[in-house]
Amino acid sequence: MAPISIKNVLISESVDPRCRSILEENGIRVTEKHNMNKEELIAELKDYDGLVVRSATKVTADILNAAGKLKIIGRAGTGVDNVDVDAATKMGIIVMNTPSGNTISAAELTCALIMSLSRNVPQATMSMRAGNWDRKKFMGSELYGKVLGILGLGRIGKEVANRMQAFGMKTIGYDPITPVEVSASWGVEQMSLEQLWPLCDYITVHTPLMPSTVGLLSDETFAKCKRGVKVVNCARGGIIDEAALLRALESGQCGGAGLDVFVEEPPRERSLVSHPNVISCPHLGASTKEAQARCGQDIALQIVDMVKGKKLVGAVNAQVLASTFSPESSPLIKLGEAIGAVLQSCSVSKTPLSHVQITSQGDNMKSSANYMTAAVMVGLLNGKSGLCPNLVNVLSLAEQSGITVKQSNSASDDGSAEACVVEILTDGCSYKATGTVQGGRPVLLELSGSVFRQPVALVGNLLFFKASASPQLLSSLAGLLATEKVQIESFSAPAEQSGDASCWYCVGVSSLLRDLSALKPLVQEAAQLCA
Numbered sequence: 001m002a003p004i005s006i007k008n009v010l011i012s013e014s015v016d017p018r019c020r021s022i023l024e025e026n027g028i029r030v031t032e033k034h035n036m037n038k039e040e041l042i043a044e045l046k047d048y049d050g051l052v053v054r055s056a057t058k059v060t061a062d063i064l065n066a067a068g069k070l071k072i073i074g075r076a077g078t079g080v081d082n083v084d085v086d087a088a089t090k091m092g093i094i095v096m097n098t099p100s101g102n103t104i105s106a107a108e109l110t111c112a113l114i115m116s117l118s119r120n121v122p123q124a125t126m127s128m129r130a131g132n133w134d135r136k137k138f139m140g141s142e143l144y145g146k147v148l149g150i151l152g153l154g155r156i157g158k159e160v161a162n163r164m165q166a167f168g169m170k171t172i173g174y175d176p177i178t179p180v181e182v183s184a185s186w187g188v189e190q191m192s193l194e195q196l197w198p199l200c201d202y203i204t205v206h207t208p209l210m211p212s213t214v215g216l217l218s219d220e221t222f223a224k225c226k227r228g229v230k231v232v233n234c235a236r237g238g239i240i241d242e243a244a245l246l247r248a249l250e251s252g253q254c255g256g257a258g259l260d261v262f263v264e265e266p267p268r269e270r271s272l273v274s275h276p277n278v279i280s281c282p283h284l285g286a287s288t289k290e291a292q293a294r295c296g297q298d299i300a301l302q303i304v305d306m307v308k309g310k311k312l313v314g315a316v317n318a319q320v321l322a323s324t325f326s327p328e329s330s331p332l333i334k335l336g337e338a339i340g341a342v343l344q345s346c347s348v349s350k351t352p353l354s355h356v357q358i359t360s361q362g363d364n365m366k367s368s369a370n371y372m373t374a375a376v377m378v379g380l381l382n383g384k385s386g387l388c389p390n391l392v393n394v395l396s397l398a399e400q401s402g403i404t405v406k407q408s409n410s411a412s413d414d415g416s417a418e419a420c421v422v423e424i425l426t427d428g429c430s431y432k433a434t435g436t437v438q439g440g441r442p443v444l445l446e447l448s449g450s451v452f453r454q455p456v457a458l459v460g461n462l463l464f465f466k467a468s469a470s471p472q473l474l475s476s477l478a479g480l481l482a483t484e485k486v487q488i489e490s491f492s493a494p495a496e497q498s499g500d501a502s503c504w505y506c507v508g509v510s511s512l513l514r515d516l517s518a519l520k521p522l523v524q525e526a527a528q529l530c531a
Helices: 017-027 039-046 061-066 085-090 103-119 123-128 155-165 180-185 193-199 218-224 240-250 291-305 319-325 327-346 365-383 393-400 473-483
Strands: 009-010 029-032 051-052 072-075 094-097 147-151 170-174 201-206 231-233 255-259 276-278 353-361 404-410 419-426 429-438 440-449 449-459 460-467 486-491 502-509 525-531
Touching: 017 029, 017 147, 017 291, 017 486, 039 061, 051 291, 061 085, 072 231, 072 291, 085 094, 094 291, 103 123, 103 155, 103 201, 103 231, 103 276, 103 291, 103 486, 147 155, 147 193, 155 170, 240 255, 240 429, 240 460, 240 473, 319 327, 319 365, 327 365, 327 419, 327 429, 327 440, 327 460, 327 525, 353 365, 365 393, 365 404, 393 404, 440 502, 449 502, 473 486, 473 502
Parallel strands: 009 029, 009 051, 051 072, 072 094, 147 170, 147 201, 201 231, 231 255, 255 276, 353 404
Antiparallel strands: 353 419, 419 429, 429 440, 440 449, 460 502, 460 525, 486 502
């Protein structure tokens, strides 16, 4: 994939100084402006290619719409719920986080809260400061032999499991993505939520905040738990229903809670924070010197690697791009875009485009199918009024435009050749093109049933036309083009011509025609592009 140009970056919050120095060492200009309000950020951001934030900057759709040049948002941390990822995706802006930067810090705080809940450490400390000596009041319980339920078995969930197993806890968990055999390899038995609730002495959550996880612990689920279950949330406010948690604490159904995050931060409603069985922190999960240094450094290195075309790490909305940084991906992306451009030029007078079927032929094409599909759609939609497609946003743009995109993979006809076949339907007309890569260049093998004798190199100025076969075809075409001061540089004819059937031809030309209507006496359809 061609490197993405990032010339200047705005850092809107306090991040480790290594972030700025790494970016500047690699030729990227950096400006730091902290504590801007929404209007100030909108006014400032329009001049930047990149934005680096932590959790305080709220990057809304309004802000993104005003940022005309923005190509990447880097979140120096794990979650991205302060960024409107959907709006960024529609605008083709990459949203990137540092998936492992604060893993250890968040896991250690989770473990500290679990241990504090078991032995009432903060409450005992405050009692001592008040001059008391209440040994009986702060009777605790051992963690040894207790069951810890871990909701979300990603990086942080795994690290929590490893540490709490050292205390002799039995670790069970739930995650819809992590394979059962993977979590089992680090000692976590996966099960359904319905099975998990009644078994847990402690529950800790490590999921992203999304519709399916809002209120994961609620009145209904607390009722299914052991009486006195203790819960910890160092992930995101809202995963535990705060009102339901307060009711469970008041009734004794919940024996204690360790909270580092809240729906509103800082929380104006103080009922939970003030509850005697709640231990709370002001969102300290990533607040260690090591985590901040790691996140600041990681986001800068990730941006630099992307700019240099080395790799893409941490992209939350552009996973399709991650596999486009290998040497073999660049010609395949060019192939997809070129095929899409050929079909767009052939169907430019017929609208709307309604259906696209993309088939990759051959086993080696399977791994590239996702970004090939995106590349084809970029070629098809490029230049359409009001659209600025790229590999990040093109499938969203296609959906918005009412275009159905289908992708499949099949064995190649001869068992060895690799090819991309694209068929489009527009205004009742169907066009089909087949291409591959030869010598590192995209070539066209077939266009709507016309198989070319020699593959057409999709480079330079190309003129496609559909006409009936005739001995005078080439000379007549050359004459017409000469009157337009255009010279033929190459000629590609179909391999087989049956009777008077019309076929597609391609000629390389010295320059594009100003008006294709000049060819009307000779051809039935015509299209041209600069590939």
